[in-house]
Amino acid sequence: MTHHPFRTASGGFIDRSKPVRFRFDGRDYRGFEGDTLASALLAEGVRLVGRSFKYHRPRGILSAGPEEPNALVELRSGARREPNTRATVAELFEGLEATSQNRWPSLTFDLMSVNGLFAPGLVAGFYYKTFMWPSAFWEKLYEPLIRRAAGLGRAANAEDPDHYEKAFAFCDLLVIGSGPAGLAAALAAGRSGARVILCEQDFRLGGQLLAERREIDGRPATEWLAETIAELASLDTVRLMPRTTVFGLYDHGVFGAVERVSDHLPVPPPHQPRQRGWRIYAKRSVLAAGAIERPIVFAGNDKPGVMLASAVRSYVNRFGVLPGRKAVLFTAGDEAWSTAADLSAAGAEIVAIIDSRPDANPARADLARKLGARYLAGGAVTAARGWQQLDHITVREASGAETVLPCDLLAVSNGWNPALHLTSHQNGKPVWNEAAQAFVPGDVPPGMAVAGNAAGRWTLAEALVDGDRLSREAVADLGFTPAPAARMPAIEAEATGLLPVWRVKGGRGKAFVDFQNDVTDKDVEIAAREGFRSVEHLKRYTTLGMATDQGKTSNLSGLALMAEQTGQSIAATGTTRFRPPYTPVAIGALAGHHRGRDFRSTRLSPTHEWSRQAGAVFIESGAWLRAQYYPQPGENDWLTSVNREVLAVRKGVGLCDVSTLGKIDIQGRDAATFLERVYTNGWANLPVGKARYGLMLREDGFVFDDGTTSRLGENHFLMTTTTANAERVMQHLEFCHQVLWPELDLHMASVSDQWAQAAVAGPRSRETLARLVDAPHDISNAAFPYLAVREITVAGGIPARLFRLSFSGELAYELAVPARYGDAMMAALMEEGRDFGITPYGIEALGVLRIEKGHVAGNELNGQTTARDLGLGGLMSPRKDYIGRLMATRPALTEPNRPMLAGFKPVNKADRLRAGAHFLDLSSTATMENDLGFMTSVAFSPHLGHWIGLGLIRGGTSRIGERVRAHDPVRGGDFEVEICSPVFIDPEGVRLRG
Amino acid sequence: MLISCPHCGARDSQEFAYLGAADLQRPDGLEASLAAMTDYVYLRENPAGRLRELWYHRGGCGRWLVVTRDTRNHRIEAVEPARPKGTEAGA
Numbered sequence A: 001m002t003h004h005p006f007r008t009a010s011g012g013f014i015d016r017s018k019p020v021r022f023r024f025d026g027r028d029y030r031g032f033e034g035d036t037l038a039s040a041l042l043a044e045g046v047r048l049v050g051r052s053f054k055y056h057r058p059r060g061i062l063s064a065g066p067e068e069p070n071a072l073v074e075l076r077s078g079a080r081r082e083p084n085t086r087a088t089v090a091e092l093f094e095g096l097e098a099t100s101q102n103r104w105p106s107l108t109f110d111l112m113s114v115n116g117l118f119a120p121g122l123v124a125g126f127y128y129k130t131f132m133w134p135s136a137f138w139e140k141l142y143e144p145l146i147r148r149a150a151g152l153g154r155a156a157n158a159e160d161p162d163h164y165e166k167a168f169a170f171c172d173l174l175v176i177g178s179g180p181a182g183l184a185a186a187l188a189a190g191r192s193g194a195r196v197i198l199c200e201q202d203f204r205l206g207g208q209l210l211a212e213r214r215e216i217d218g219r220p221a222t223e224w225l226a227e228t229i230a231e232l233a234s235l236d237t238v239r240l241m242p243r244t245t246v247f248g249l250y251d252h253g254v255f256g257a258v259e260r261v262s263d264h265l266p267v268p269p270p271h272q273p274r275q276r277g278w279r280i281y282a283k284r285s286v287l288a289a290g291a292i293e294r295p296i297v298f299a300g301n302d303k304p305g306v307m308l309a310s311a312v313r314s315y316v317n318r319f320g321v322l323p324g325r326k327a328v329l330f331t332a333g334d335e336a337w338s339t340a341a342d343l344s345a346a347g348a349e350i351v352a353i354i355d356s357r358p359d360a361n362p363a364r365a366d367l368a369r370k371l372g373a374r375y376l377a378g379g380a381v382t383a384a385r386g387w388q389q390l391d392h393i394t395v396r397e398a399s400g401a402e403t404v405l406p407c408d409l410l411a412v413s414n415g416w417n418p419a420l421h422l423t424s425h426q427n428g429k430p431v432w433n434e435a436a437q438a439f440v441p442g443d444v445p446p447g448m449a450v451a452g453n454a455a456g457r458w459t460l461a462e463a464l465v466d467g468d469r470l471s472r473e474a475v476a477d478l479g480f481t482p483a484p485a486a487r488m489p490a491i492e493a494e495a496t497g498l499l500p501v502w503r504v505k506g507g508r509g510k511a512f513v514d515f516q517n518d519v520t521d522k523d524v525e526i527a528a529r530e531g532f533r534s535v536e537h538l539k540r541y542t543t544l545g546m547a548t549d550q551g552k553t554s555n556l557s558g559l560a561l562m563a564e565q566t567g568q569s570i571a572a573t574g575t576t577r578f579r580p581p582y583t584p585v586a587i588g589a590l591a592g593h594h595r596g597r598d599f600r601s602t603r604l605s606p607t608h609e610w611s612r613q614a615g616a617v618f619i620e621s622g623a624w625l626r627a628q629y630y631p632q633p634g635e636n637d638w639l640t641s642v643n644r645e646v647l648a649v650r651k652g653v654g655l656c657d658v659s660t661l662g663k664i665d666i667q668g669r670d671a672a673t674f675l676e677r678v679y680t681n682g683w684a685n686l687p688v689g690k691a692r693y694g695l696m697l698r699e700d701g702f703v704f705d706d707g708t709t710s711r712l713g714e715n716h717f718l719m720t721t722t723t724a725n726a727e728r729v730m731q732h733l734e735f736c737h738q739v740l741w742p743e744l745d746l747h748m749a750s751v752s753d754q755w756a757q758a759a760v761a762g763p764r765s766r767e768t769l770a771r772l773v774d775a776p777h778d779i780s781n782a783a784f785p786y787l788a789v790r791e792i793t794v795a796g797g798i799p800a801r802l803f804r805l806s807f808s809g810e811l812a813y814e815l816a817v818p819a820r821y822g823d824a825m826m827a828a829l830m831e832e833g834r835d836f837g838i839t840p841y842g843i844e845a846l847g848v849l850r851i852e853k854g855h856v857a858g859n860e861l862n863g864q865t866t867a868r869d870l871g872l873g874g875l876m877s878p879r880k881d882y883i884g885r886l887m888a889t890r891p892a893l894t895e896p897n898r899p900m901l902a903g904f905k906p907v908n909k910a911d912r913l914r915a916g917a918h919f920l921d922l923s924s925t926a927t928m929e930n931d932l933g934f935m936t937s938v939a940f941s942p943h944l945g946h947w948i949g950l951g952l953i954r955g956g957t958s959r960i961g962e963r964v965r966a967h968d969p970v971r972g973g974d975f976e977v978e979i980c981s982p983v984f985i986d987p988e989g990v991r992l993r994g
Numbered sequence B: 001m002l003i004s005c006p007h008c009g010a011r012d013s014q015e016f017a018y019l020g021a022a023d024l025q026r027p028d029g030l031e032a033s034l035a036a037m038t039d040y041v042y043l044r045e046n047p048a049g050r051l052r053e054l055w056y057h058r059g060g061c062g063r064w065l066v067v068t069r070d071t072r073n074h075r076i077e078a079v080e081p082a083r084p085k086g087t088e089a090g091a
């Protein structure tokens, strides 16, 4: 097979010495380095690349950029398969695989194209009208039917194997777009020493200059381009970012951008991401995003072979590709005339130039004659025809006569729409500019200036002037000494006359407004007739502009047609505003590395390494990875290990990491006063060297958090919080101090990460610790009683804090050392406790021990319980004000029949309790009305030999001895339990004081 | 969105936690009526326009700030510490 039948002999920004092989729909093709998939397909003579969304009409390539509505393909295969990729921006690489979408069984023979025959059923509003009733049919019938008939590509079925990154950048000036305006802006700012970032969505800098045969200062514009890029690259403060789309502007000059790091490669290089999501903080910005050419609405305007004039020039001049050999130009303005000249110079035959403007201009007539083309002033293409691709057009001449012209390429131009999307992301409203015949930026976001085509200023000279001037103004505003105004190069005169033609009536067949969503001129008429006349209604009723291209080539035609229907001007009809993203962004680029296990960061305790070596099984607990239990050889299930660990604490000594508790150091003359106000119970009388349990409410009266707080000095306290609430409590306390009571003299600091802390619990804990504590510190029961706290040293001088606290109900201590000694502390305690059978235990056993002792924890502190609900009402001091005091007196919070804490044990001791089971009276049916409360925490108590539970039940401990049912519809349990005291072990507290 | 913390400089709003309208006057829980306390807990100004509001710089200095922001366009007029200098007892 001969390759590149439509490639020109020379020219373009492609490397003809570097052939690239690729596949499309299973066939092999060749392109060159520098091609896009679209240009390579056109060079190979492939024009039919997809089927349309609704009618399955054959579609080709309309544009040469990100606005492409038709040429969407599935790129790559397997786990990397990526649907709805625009062939016009997909950079060609060796081995690229692409597949056409939305066709069955094949692209050239598509059975679903009969949709087009049922066309009357698929017009505007058809979803609303046709599939209204009965609603039950939606799921089973309508939706699958619609989905099979209409649709886009298929997503990959496997997890994306590539990596994505997030990155942050800061600059004085962000320049968006690297056409002449953008390059001039970047150069002016770069020369002044400002930090500049230049983002270009294309893989090559230059913008429209790449597509045009222009001269600057009498030399080819490409020379100016090369020199400018070289100077920019030489400036230290300028960062050039090709393949980077700025997709959104957020508040205060924060831009979102996506850099396609490896999309142009078969697979990303080692350690490189596929894409990188950027957050760019820019003090000022110049939007130089150019403009998007507008098509014309006429019958068959979607036929492959009908192409935007600017795209034709891009394929001819940039890629060395002839998109057709017998060409017709249909234009509403001057600017597209160069298309005919460029095509002719590249060897195409120019059949005719149809300029819809009625005045027969002698200069244009002269140019047409030179090109050997017919010049039809005031003419219009009424229809493009052909089977699967363009074969001929019908033209209505100014005289009214109909002519048929054979051709394989129809270049169309109806003027341009500025790519002003970013100016609209902060609610800026575009305004109609009569001179430019386009919507141009209205109120521009603070810090942004708009240059060149993006501002509706159409000439190359204006682009260069704008870029230079706006950039110098921006950097001067930031305090830089701007470079002197650039000398403006000589540019030949540019004609920009334009008289848009929004629609040509009278042709046979469908005339498309929105190619991607298959919205026709008739659909707009129906919307107008049925009263959906505002632009927002038009959009929703017809789906105009709602496809993946967001109507980049269609919105204005739709508005203009609506204006025509309603007899209003386009300005009065108005336009919809744009929202981010400018072009589709992969979720991966937004997520970066935050997926799977790395969705959020994992925190490790300072004793983690020791626990790992001790064989711990870890479990996620909030942000933390904590030791769950420590299986020993021969233990085959977790319960066996946990039972052993629990009994070791009850009978000997156990060791458990509690470093994850929140720790807040509070110092100052008013520290005790402060604690009085944030805790429900009293603190003023706590002696130095003692700890106390504290209960904290939210201001709405519900329990917030609990923990022990120790008085290390007269004006020095150390608060502990639950692991889960460490950060929230800190924020709350800072609020109380800084906002509510700024007059209090104190300071707070979180020291959670500064200390490693271990619970040493069990009858042999004192003997174990005594071996580690340095002399002369005395930890005998007399010298160091229950709730004592002291700053000591251990292991020969290591500073430590010892707390006599017990969560398990046994004689127990908590030992804290600076975090860096965490692993060493655990190892030392194991060593010293060996003689007493010391056993490490995890949070599973910790939970069993606290449930046996009736201590509440996270399951009970669930944000919906009051102090009284939890049996802690006695801690609510009547003598002082504190956060939540008054709101806790609300009737609903003090209602006597609220579910309150109690203990539960199964009547049949073999039954396994389940947290979440609801309580019912013995004879009640399982309804909401009969609900008495629910089980909050359960554990198997090896001490008692059966399951036990804590729960909230109406009546609470006043019902001790009564039986109720624990009903668990989720896991299917329903059996009798007996209500008992929540304290299952040592209710008198003898052990912990021993 | 960027918030210019008086201690840390201009920082992304992701570093901050939000707590609605500022200028709260917490009634004394021993003396106030339940109705007054309910208003304090639940009622907040929520204007379309200029609003003094509380932000906590949790990813930075840990200060509560009063940010004066226009809720219609997020323009920020002023950022001050919620606890002004010199409010400490004896300072």
Ligand SMILES: [Zn+2]
Pocket: B005, B006, B007, B008, B009, B057, B060, B061, B062, B063
């Ligand atoms: Zn700060």
